């Protein structure tokens with residue numbers, strides 16, 4: 276009989292050299308307590324390493340097609356399909372093939388749009404698509420959703436006109452997922468967008484002027500559209516668009532940040548502070564559309580420099596969150612996003628000789644905020660000058676990370 280370890284290693288998430296805990300695997304599989312190795316083995320056997328899902332697309336008119344989605348446990352996917360005008364009229368269409376698993380908590384959605392021409396207009400009757408890619412969230416969540424994954428295909432079509440502007444897509448997705456995002460305990464964790472369609476639409480003006488770029492609202496839940504994912508968010512008190520506050524990083528905040536980061540952050544106009552938080556009430560940063568970075572601070576929005584909880588020094592929390600902007604600017608969006616959502620280890624540990632790249636996203640941000648906060652006398656003195664002399668700061672084990680990576684813009 277293959278060992279439990281061998282069965283677990285079948286899934287790239289648990290590839291060597293990772294140390295695997297049985298409990299972690301059992302939790303991913305949704306196994307109750309107490310757990311036995313035999314029980315975990317049985318459940319693992321039921322999880323495929325590849326999902327092939329397909330569905331014909333029918334409409335009540337002379338338009339039809341098919342959508343297929345292949346997802347693999349290493350995070351790669353292929354979204355393919357076709358739409359065809361079978362009669363006289365021509366159509367524009369948008370289809371949203373969506374793989375849903377873990378009881379609806381995990382969704383991977385693709386967006387495909389185009390025009391197909393009937394006998395009324397010269398042009399191609401059929402439009403095919405096939406798109407390959409990789410999304411880290413698929414790999415990370417594989418055991419959780421692969422057991423019960425199923426494909427649904429939502430579609431819209433029009434005889435004339437163009438469908439599939441950014442506003443159309445945002446509104447459709449919001450209607451589609453809005454209710455799911457709020458249902459019950461641990462509602463939708465995240466909606467992963469596979470495919471580049473949303474990215475392609477990102478150059479368009481955002482059609483909801485009262486909301487920050489990339490944010491829309493559905494069923495009382497805010498949805499943040501990023502290049503790699505759509506994430507539900509909340510504002511304190513209630514989730515209504517009237518209560519969302521946002522503004523770019525101010526000139527004084529940008530000058531403050533530059534004392535730590537040097538010239539390595541995006542322009543301040545691209546850094547948008549908001550009062551939103553994640554569903555777990557944590558502050559978080561997500562790359563938005565149009566090259567923006569949404570820094571979601573919750574009730575800290577009113578005074579982003581104020582000390583809060585473990586961020587005891589003035590400005591420490593803002594430095595922490597801006598480190599995520601620094602990361603998001605340099606890492607591929609899907610990598611950044613997935614690490615941010617699923618990571619919970621903040622402590623960098625005591626070994627300051629480790630390579631910078633060996634730290635996770637939260638550990639790196641913690642290194643920077645602790646380095647910043649480490650010398651209170653320096654902070655209230657020399658640091659207040661427009662161009663502080665950092666050599667006057669008390670030596671710190673993290674100094675080399677700040678100089679060789681953060682301030683140099685090197686990952």
Ligand SMILES: [Zn+2]
Pocket residue numbers: 595596599636637640
């Ligand atoms: Zn963080």
